Amino acid sequence: MKLRELLAIFWLFVSTSVAAATTQYHIDLSEPGHHIAQVEMVLPQIEPGPLQLALPNWRTGRYQILPMADGIRAFEAVDSQGRPLAWQKVRRATWQVQVTEPGEVRLRYQVHATELGDRSRHIDDSHAYLDASGVLMYDLDGIDRPLEVALTVPKGWRSVSGMRRLGPHRFAAKDYHVLVDSPIETGIHQDFQFQVRGRDYELVIWGEGNYDAEQMVADLKALVEVGGAYYDHQYPYDYYLFIVHATDGARGATEHLNSTVIQRPRWRFAERADYLSFLATAAHELIHTWNVKAYRPAGLVPYRYQQDNYTPLLWFAEGGTSYLQNRWLLQAGLMTPEEFLADLAKRLNSHLNRPGRDWQSVAQASFDGWIARGGDYGLNHSVSFYSEGYLASWALDHFIMGSRDGVGIQALHQSLYQQDPLPGSYDSARLQQRLTELVGRDPSVWWSQHIDGPLQLDLAALLAQTGLQLQWPEEQEWDLGLTTEKDSGKIVQVRRDGPAWQAGLTVGDELVAVDGRRWLGSDWPSLLAQAEAGQQVMLSLFRRQRLMELPLTLQQRPKGTPKIVPLESATEAQRQRFALWSGVAWPFEQL
Template sequence: MKPVVPLILTFSALFSSVSFAEVSYRIDLTDSQHHLAKVVVDFPQSANQHLKINLPVWRTGKYQVLPLADGIRYFSAEDETGNALPFKHTASGEWTIELEKPTSVSVTYQLYANQLGQRVGHIDATHAFLDASGTFVYSPEFKQQPISVALAVPDSWKSYSGMDAGELPNSFTANNYDVLVDSPIETGISHHRSFSADRRDYELVVWGEGNYDIEQMVTDLTKLSGQASTIWDGYPFERYVYMVHATSGASGATEHLNSTVIQRPRFSYRERKDYLGFIKTASHEFIHTWNVKAYRPAGLVPYDYQKENISDLLWIAEGSTSYFQSQLLLRAGVITAKEFFEDLAKRIVQSKNTPGREVQSVREASSSKWSSTGGDYAINHSANIYSEGYLTSLALDFSLLNDTDLEHSYRDVHQALYAQYQIPAGYSVSDVKQILKDLSGEDYQPWWQAHVDTPMSLDFSDLLDNAGLRLSYGDDSKAQAYSGVTLSGRSLKLGEVLRNGPAWNAGIVLGDEIVAINGLKVTAKGYEARIKDFTPGTEIVVSLFSDDRLKEVTLKLGEKQSGKLKLLSVKKPSRSQKAFFKAWLGIDWPFDKKGKLKDHS
């Protein structure tokens, strides 16, 4: 890195002609190959004795405290005449600057941004992804002031954001820091497309090379973006930006105010199953533009960037978003009925194989999300706000459809939340219950107690029968043995031991490494096939290393069905079942008279 003072002088000269808003950010990305940048922030005059400067300790969309300030070095502050101001690092993500007299303040620091997978900032020779939570400090004193952001970038780079463009190239403006922190910037060498849907403007920006078909992405994103009116009356944006990172070593996505960033392995687009992963993610994040960004639980309003924001309604914020994502794609014709059914069946199987759903309610899972670390303990003792929140939303949707004779569905709940509790309002549990009562005329407290406040147990066969669907492993399915463990990678070390499963009951624990069954060596590749050699109920002797000690354990094998769980038509669907199906998913009955899907997919 060049010496600090010369770089600051050069950097200041680069932007000497810029007309700044009351809080201005300038970031130099012209020497980016080592993931480094220089940031200057100009704050208006403060009459206080101290000016507090913060960097968030978490980013929106990830309910976890992160060490974001670890990427800041060479922090310094100057008054309006260029004199250095003393400061102290007073907390994680906090600096306190001492002021002897009223003055404007200029803060300078070096930024290291190499957290692509965390989606808080990544800078290299080809691009920079800048999420304000990991990039731009703020002062609580001036948090609501107008903001400008100016970037110095290589000549070949172009910059995109959900923020309004500034007067100069590679510059943006925002009404306040809350808008800035929810409007990431993608700048660099990328592919760009513009399109429109339902009188709204959209952009697709793809950084990185891979096996994606950008024209196919535009076609499907256009179809998806036109489906918002099936849930909500109106839009919280005029323009929306889909940012895609086709990369290596990072995956996931994050919703923002009127944009999203989606990360996928660069060669995970060509195969249909891989492409479905991308388009479902895009749908999920698009739905978040309403559910979380336009309205969200009261515990998250307003965002407090310096501590955890606790809510017991995250299952609605996340699980309901997961619930709607494939529905929008189905209505848009982007996915088939078969693909929708496969996704739902997979979620049902996942729930049945998660013992934690019997221990923790979605309410408790929501409020404890900030302290959840995942792993073996979580799958055995925790519910997941995404997957179990999806199924809770499914149950609530079916309950509303039945209670209102198909007049109202769970979509109407979210339209009501959007209409009544847009930011800066926030909704509570009692608000949701009131909406349910207004729609159905029923008191939903008993339902809430049974499905939200306590661990939920659903009879999926009875539930899906409402829509003329049944669950089946296939006519040739049979009972087969299983041990109740998941291997860790390609080794025989155990990554999961399911609570109350065969291995659990035999005293086998996480981290044990299996080496033989009935005295014969077993490999990771052949483990599952070896278990299937036995019949359910058979006792086998498992040789394993536990804490480096060799021991033998007698394990009585359990039972599971072979084959893949599928959703099929009931043998003679009634007119009312078909009507329920149409009210639920918005498409016509997809099966022919023989019970086969009409699309033949």
Template sequence: MTKNFLGFLVLCVSTPLFASVKYFIDINDPAHHTAQVKMIIPAGMESIDVLLPTWRTGNYKLINQANGIRNFKATSKVGKNLNWQRKNKSHWVIENPTEKAITVSYQLYANELAFRSRHIDSTHAYLDATAVFMYVPQLMLSEHQINLEVDDNWRSFSGLKETGKHQFVAKNYHQLSSSPIETGINKLSEFSVDGRDYQIVIWGEGNYSLEKITKDLKALVKQGSTIWSNYPFEKYVFIIHATSGARGATEHLNSTVIQRERNTFAPRKEYLKFLRTASHEFVHTWNVKAYRPESLVPYDYQKENYSQLLWVAEGSTSYLQDHLLLTGKIQKPKEYFKELAERIDRLQQGPGFKMQSVADSSFEKWIAQGGDFATNHSSNIYSHGFMVSWLLDAKILEDSNLKYSYKDVHNALYEKRKEHSTSYDNFFAAPFNQQDILSIAKQLTGNDYQAWWQKNVLTPFSIDFKVLLDKAGLKFKTDKKKEINVWTGFKSKNEKGFLALTSVEKGSPAWQSGLTTKDLLVAIDGMRVTHENFKMMMEKYAPTREIEVSFFRNDQLMKTQLKLGKRPKKPLEIGLVDNPTDAQKKYFKAWLGIDYPKPDKELLQN
């Protein structure tokens, strides 16, 4: 039993049984993104610590969530102002000499849609508890009640138990912290599958079909049983924001919020991105919410929760998401092959995975930089975690003669939850560590995985994609015409008419010439270049041609010679081998859970 879990049990036993914590949130000025929050803290404490989390679950980065708090006030039961002191950005201490119930009140500014933390406007409010509701450490395991005061024509939804119109209750703060509330003007679709209830709540207009989304998500939620022994919820809510200027998604205990640009639910290529996101967040219901790395159990809301296993939390979720879409017949095999080829292409074009292990990138996720430093010097828990998951899956399949797979590892991690079941298991995630995964893999196959782990998880890894694909009767399709593009190795954007470099790939022609991010290109071979005409200018050059590049760096005009390179014009493609063996077909079925595809011209074409 882990040290963290032992401490958690001590907390459960030693915590007094206080009355409920109650919140009243009055969304009184939605057009200006503000609300008034009242928090009623029950009697029993002389000095009360009140805190707001410094990060929200699902986003492994500290953020300034207390920056929207104003007019903090603490009053006694009879309305007398109480003395308080702010200890740091997210921590207030209140003096309560009578030890009676008190009321904490504050104004909340909520205009952070893209963070998926809190957003209020004239049409809705999205409330992630970690960015809205303060907590008292001694009361975290007490019941928390939420009462919303909103417009009469608004509707409110959450994965929490509904106790009345615009009223919800959480069994404890941990459940509340992972059960966001969506209230406002919205569209609703409801359905049930195998005795569990589902809601799809969409805020915003867009080119989506609620009927089609319902049909596909209904097929998706049935697929949990292809990996896990049962479901950790009785009700699940898909919250969808069809909006502008915000993209992304966040998993929660029995719900998710998905944000997409309002007109990116079609065509099919874009709709598949939405489905993959929905599947990703649904997988998280098990992987992260039902079991997660032990250093995140329970969550510490005031500081970083470091772990070398975030690649399992995110990369493995990315890996499994498409498996559910395949077994549910929501995407076609050739659509998956295209997605897989694009993932391989992106990995091979980013040198970072050769520089940093996926374990180290997991640990550094809390402080990770973006830009070309991430591309050139850092691993990535999503894309690289996906590939390590694939490698581990392939090894388990081979070592067990196709009897077991990486999915069985995840079901075993989920089953560990039963070993740690408590009266608070409505929010509790089973903790796991590196040794748990190694032990499960050994139990399944009889083989030791220590050396494999050292080589592929604790060390920057290498991967032979041709070997992995061949096991399943797949291959890279060749470009018979061998069409190529001129390649510089940089990415750019338009900045006041200049071609501004946003990233430079390590080892590329631009890298070798000394160009770097924030350089402003102004001319090529003495002719003016802009973001708009760059592609056309490159078309007249042959690969390996050397060109003179003029650019501004820190407002100084400079020049360099750049020898152009080349890359295939067509993206990487995956297809079927010409004559698959029975062994390859069996492997394919054990790997993806579906029969080997029937050959067609598109999949067989070289």
């Protein structure tokens, strides 16, 4: 027998063996108008006994338990001969099938998909967005098995995913972990493909809007160039997919292994502030391709899809990503220094107006992210691991820069990517070890003051290290320390220790009058036109359907957000620190 014939037989044997050991999924989207897909899952050789199939109870990138299984209907199981197998649902997202004979098992079920804003699943007559966590079950004992996904779609639809492509509507992944982190977008899109440094990129846009697609491509090219340079052009991907949903009633974004989905209101692209918001989101999700998808806190490795995945390090994984996003835009020339500093000033102002910063550390906020309430309680008693994590990363960057010349937080991220990549991980002790190696001194005291304890920042000192300072507006405005519903007097937040808090007001109270004059919704400051700071006024309000009055002492605060401006006496050393910190040269004229 000739060598060519032997090789052909060998590869036929290999391909047949691989196919036999592969989980096969088929998703039928041929009638998408009612938001329904028919799914068939074919498992290879399964031994007799109980077989457990599950759908995740959460999806990656969102640290919250979700009712994914609620969209599953018409579940059935058959053996290789098409004979029905007994089954029952044993947990909120787990089905148990009784396999009677060894061989192939087929599962069929229906998925209803309208959760666009959750970025888990959505099907309509123009597209389908399919995150496997909301669509495709997995065999609890076969989560590491290779798999393939094939789709049946309406004519004219195009399918994309970060997974390896086998055909126009067919993809493959080495295991369920890759599948669940590689969503599929299929439908009628605008599609743009480009290359940067030999890597392939694709931008797929679903929906009409006031975006400039060609400008988006040009700016994404600049962004990925800076992103690669940040990690010394070492990449965890060869292909990267940007999925953009220009839509209504949904906004946000989610990172995946080598792709992201970004959702924005369709008419919120054209204005400068809106477009910068889009670019910042794109930068955030691209950073996650390294920070979270390539190196990740121990509590998230491996992902456990049936339960909460706890870690005290979401402040670094998420807040640290937020900290880098605008720096990448600045270095790419997509954001001006003025815009960059204005965003930082806005974050500092929010920090100062959040009493919860004195009560909860970023480590605690990270661990409790799965149960965070937000609202009035969140304002007064807790912090966001995103926003407070940003500032903790800012302080960490300066700790590193102040400990070792010419080095900042970039070196820490590079170290984690090179030394602790998946399937490894890092915990708080390992992160401090990496810091010690980087700066040559023990960071434990700094860590206890900034990470394990509530973050108490010396803002003036931190800003001064880069030759900057906060400048507060001279104009004053009334500060009641409360927030009401728009054009209503119903209180939705009362800031701890503010005037309203001290007066005894609480969430749910409905303001109706100030000193006997009717509360005018958003125009309430006009009621105090003749008042002075320190003056006491009488608030009339309803509580539990009864009218009552409470005295409140008026206070004022600077109107609007402070600015970050250069110190008049900024030294050359401070200017060099600014360049190291921001990645761009000192942008101000000689003072």
